[in-house]
Amino acid sequence: MTKLPVKTLPSGDNGRLLVRLNHKYREIVPRYGFAQLTNAKNANAVNVLLLGHDDDTAIFMPYDIRNALGVSKGGELKFTVKKVGATSKVLWLLRSPDPAVHMPALLAAASVLLGILSVLIALLG
Structure with missing residues (x-):
């Protein structure tokens, strides 16, 4: 210590x-x-x-x-x-009170989720 x-x-x-x-x-x-x-x-x-x-x-x-x-x-x-680890990094980015940090992180997370959703729709359709 x-x-x-x-x-x-x-x-x-x-x-x-x-x-x-x-x-x-x-x-x-x-x-x-x-x-x-x-x-x-x-x-x-x-x-x-x-x-x-x-x-x-x-x-x-x-x-x-x-x-x-x-x-x-x-x-x-x-x-x-x-x-x-990586999970803690992502959570830090998403939970940050600084809008200059958490807004881009939220947009990136939403983009990833929409990308996954679009692949699932394409595979099931």
């Missing part, structure tokens, strides 16, 4: 639901990878999009993720990082 102070995201990342964490703490999760971030103190867990950061002395996250993990800005977070 790793313990780092929690800081806010850099100004260029405002409004984005992601966590910036130095590569040495991300284990096998690549840049732009999805992972489950778990607070060891209260067992709160959240699936997040991980990006890197040059600063290896802190973890950077927005208010919504801090709130879900039960940690405050400036506090310390003892955490674990676990890579998640």
